[in-house]
Amino acid sequence: MILSRIWSLLLLFFITEAEILDFDDHTNEACYTCYCSADLTSVDCSHRGLTNIPNGISLKVTKLNVSNNEISSFPNNLSNLYNLKSLDLSGNLLNSLPENALQNLTALEVLNLSRNYFESWLSINPNEVLKPATSLKILDLSKNKFTTLANLANQELLISSSLETLILNSCEINSIHGRSPLSGLISIRVLKLNNNPLLRIQNLISSTLKSLYVSNCQLSYISHNEFAYLPSLVYLQMSYNYRLQLSSTSNALFSNSLRYLDISYCNIFRPNLYGFPNLRKAVIKNNMIRFLKSIEFINNTKLEYLDLSYNNIGSFKSDTFRGLSMLRYLDLSWNEIAQIPEESFIEMPSLTQLKLARNYLNRVGHIKSTSLSILDMSSCEISIIGKDSLEGLPSLIDIDLSHNLLSYIPDSVSSNTLKYLNLNYNRISSINNVTFFMLPRLSGLSVIGNRFTNIWSKTYFNSNLYLERLDLTDNMWRCDCIDDNMYDFYEFVTLEPNKKEESFNLICNSPINVIGQTWLEACYFHWNPTEKARNVDNLIWFLIVMVVGLALCLLLVNTIRRTMKRRLGAIQAERERQVEEARDRLRQLRIRAEQEALCNTPDPRDLIAPPSYDEALSMPKLNASSHSLNETGTGKTKRRRGRRKTKSSGDLLEETERNGDARVFDDIELTETSNDNNRHRRRRNRRYGSHEINELEQSPGARRRRMSEYNTLDDSVTVEIETEVERPLRPRNRRYSDENQPRESDF
Template identity: 70%
Template sequence: MIRLLVVFGPLVLWSFLASGEMLDFDDRNTSDLCYLCACSLDKTYVDCSRRGLTDIPEGLGSEVKKLNISYNEISIFPPSINRFYNLNALDIRGNRLTELPANALQNLTTLEVLNLSKNYFETWLNLNPNEVFEPATHLKTLDLSHNKFKTMGNLANQELLISSSLEILILDHCQIDSIHGRSPLSGLINIRILSLNHNPLQRIHSLISPTLNSLFVNNCELSNINRNELTYLPSLVYLQMSHNYRLELSSSTYNLYSESLKFLDISYCNVLQPNLQGFPNLRKAVLNHNMVRFLGSNEFANNTKLEYLDLSYNNIGSLRSDTFRGLSKLKYLDLSWNEIAVMPEDSLLQMPSLTNLKLARNYLTRVGHLKSMSITVLDISSCEISAIGKDSLEGLQSLVDLDLSRNLLSYIPESISSNTLRYLNLNYNRISTVNNFTFFMLPRLTGLAVIGNRFTTIWKRSFFDSNVYLERLDLGDNMWRCDCADDGMFDFYDFITLEPNKKEESYNLICNSPANVIGQTWLEACYFIWNPSEKNPNIDSLIWFIIVMIITLSLCILLVNTIRRSMKRRLRNIQAERERQVEEARDRLRQLRIRAEQEALCNTPDPRDLIAPPSYDEALSMPKLNTSCHSLNETGTGKTRRKRGRRKTKSSGDLLEETERNGNVRTYDDMELAEPSGVDRQRRPRRNRRYGSHEIAELDTSPGARRRQIISEYVDDNVDSIVVEVEAELERPSRRTERSISTDDNLRHESDF
């Protein structure tokens, strides 16, 4: 208990402080300290750990009682600490402090816990140890672990530390390898607990304190202790020196004496003999994992107050009947994991208060006739025991719990007797049979475990007729043969698995034979045999079952048909909707096609524009016009219209022919077409294309030819005389003919037809 207080005391304290109710982020005011740190509701506890701070942030008030600024980047002890005169606990570990000013704790009269561990202190002088702790008149716990002091020597006639109130000093992992000179504890007049764990310390020397109660030097390098070293610690109660692998308590150190020592832990050392005679008031001794080879006579004769003795994990090979003489108050003795082959029968009588004895992992071959009036728990598991005598337990008149698991037992003797035994553990042995008399002489038996044995035949209820207090029966992991036709199997299954006296879970009972039920539980393998009415139902039940199945099947078919009809109806609606949409799309396409045809009809070019003028030879062979006519594009008034365009010349041959036919000669300048009066429109230029005579027949049936026919009829009705002049054209460039646009609304256009 004291060890836990020392090792985990500071951690428990800080976890208790941290478990206080904190302010939520939404409740914090961004202008105060609690925006950066975690604060309690009354702001008496402030946690600013791991914030990367180099100093105490502003905003702290004098009401703060617990301040945690650990694991930051503080390299100089904050001078503003002295304004927190109500501070009870200060955690400044894990920073970069190298020295402590003399006035660092000024005004901190209520400070009780100071944690300076995991900093960079290298010498005691950097702490100002004679001055810095004097203002803290209530300081009780000082943690300086994980620094680099390296020694605990005198400081030029100065005390190592001076504090009238300090009770707990923790110096773990400080690389301390020696204690010399004046006692480092002389300035600590109320020191109670000193922890020096995990230091390369080789000797405990010059430790003088009338008040020191607990000393921890675990995981050090101690090799021996001076015989009078503990006499300078008259109040020492708890001494722990485990994991000092070179520490020996040889016979030459039997004078090691401490009248006040009550708890001693020297486990994981190199102890060859216990040699505890110098501790008359010792109550608990832990010497496990050592090198003890034998225990001589009267080994613990001077330890009359010893109550707990742990000698496990040693090499003890032999005991004597008077080895434990004088241990009249011993209650717990652990001798497990040794090499004991024989346990003297009368050796336990020297310990009249012994209640718990552990002999597991030894070389015992049989349960001897041990005698004890007080032992209640006996553990002799994992030995090599192959036989138990009928009267082996009669000498243990108070035995309650016996553990014989993991041995070589092949049978349990009949009528093994004990009027007090309640729990018998026989797991993982080689037992294969029991009978009516096996547990007959164990009337108080309440729990029996035989897991992992070799039972094949199902037990009978009658085996436990005399065990009226039996509450627990563990039968798992055995090779049971399930004979379901045997009424005894069902009777025993009912006895151990059914309420109200349930003793075992049914899923732990597994069949190992015959082959058709391997791996099944007893209930699975024998269910229909034990319940034939469920396997062969009566006629009425069968008829009702058939009726119910028919009705259920009919309802299912009706439901399926209804769903199918609904789905078909829905598919028809979807198909009709699709057809309607397709028809609408077709109508839209038809209208678009008609509109496109109309637009194409209106925009079709004049076929005359597509026919090239005849060549010179073709023009000579064409018939001569006897009358002149206006151009088909110039309809309406009948007046002549001046022909616009490029002036063109005629050949001399054409002029001579024309002169001979008409009797007069007209020059090119006089050849103009008469335009109708009142019409101001431009003539469209002809397209620059040439066609042969063989294409004229095809163009006569074109839509353009029909339009020209209509136009010609219209012109014949409205034009008195149309004169057409044919001019000879030698060559003209190819160019696109544009239609003339008339500004007169009374004139007819080709597009009107």
């Protein structure tokens, strides 16, 4: 019994191991096609040209991206991925979803089906397909072609108890009708319908919807009670609806829950925010509002942020902003405001930031606000600053007056709280000791791009003990280096520990000899005269050293050049000599090889075996001399040669003497043997006499026979032979030459 159990356990173990190995192999195969994270929880198969999801994906995967492929039917091998939380199938060729598409995907939270080819809600089975995904939070169906948003035959459009965000951007939806399409989504929080040709919003009923996006549509009218069926709506974005007009005050839009409203880039002539008592932030920029009436925002007591920029507002009343007790930010820039009522901001006790840039204000008037800390009045064509213009702003910290037409700053501009004053790009040309005297908290002053010429004095800032930054760039400074005040002010703004400006920003504009130079470059030798004399002496010595060094360098270069030229000439001559010697050696070797080849050439007659004894006995006896056997030819030539051969040596000598040819003596060579009794004369023809005899006598075979005869004699006599080369020939193999010897062609 125990043994059987042990065997069963071992069998189960081996089966499990085999399954694990097989699973690892399939997983590796899937990871060859796609990108897998180290822990196999994330798989990216996007842009792979797939027509189906590859097999072998790890069961641990939680994020699967199969976007931008060529999948035309919903994959049926996803049901095993029960840990999957995010599935991206966007950018494929899907046009339908089966009812069990999300079977077993109980952990799925994000499903992206955007940029596919869905054309009908029925093709995705909206009543059944989302039910198995009990954890689904976000569904993205944007950039499909549903064309409408309505329920199906008195049934809910989409049914899901967990879905919170539904994205239907760019789906060509032009209407919302029938019963509410959101009735089956009991947990819906966010609905996005941006970039659709939607004309009206109606029949949207949901007790849980908090955010509605309908930007860049074609909305022109919204019923005043349309948002009454969305009691939880907090965020509403309706920007870029160029034909949208809000209802009048009597039929104004109403929503007690709305906190954020964006109706920018529309066709609105009046704000009409009366129906939103709990509104916190309103963005109404880039519209066509021309004026603001009295108590325009009396019902928006909780408003904290109001943006009315880029409109055509030309005026507003002193009580226009009455009731905005919690407003902190007000933007009125890029309008046509020419005058600001003195008491217009006094009733906003929480206002801290006010933007009035790009209006037509010509002076800084008596603006009153107990809480305002940041004021932007740039690019407003302001040319006058009143002496007491800042006295009504007891909390002012930062004021921006840049890009205006200011030509001077009045004396004793007073503010006990001002820290940052921006006067960039105006026309100011001078200040004095009392200009900033009444700004004791001033820590940053910027006057870039003005018309200052005279160097300031550091006494101008004796009362500004907190000054930390001075921006003096792009002015028309006249550098008078002799003036001690310039040196003192330069040290005041550039040296530590109270460094206020970078030295490279201080550029001289006059006189003409220092234009474009920094203050330090222009006045360095005036401020340091000892260094100037020292520098002159150093310069003279430097020039002397440079001249001497240059002469030495030229001399050294010439010497090296001549030495190199001599060495190159010697090397070239040596190389030519070696080449010539090698050519001579090769020439001698070639001559020697030719002579050896001539000596070693076998006689063709030696190649024929001599007749045997019996054959010799049977051969006929010759009537003529044996020398005639070597002769060739027929007829008359043979007879002539025969007659020549019958002549004796004496006859030849006599005939030669008669002919007067002395050279015949060279043709006869006496050969002596060691036996005195057998001495005889032998005629040898070299060059003259019969051509055939000379050829036979000079053949290599005849010479070899003669040499063998000399060697066989007992008492041999040395015979001198005229050599044609200087050195004696060495024995060499016949018809071969040494390949290791250099040749003339090598050179």
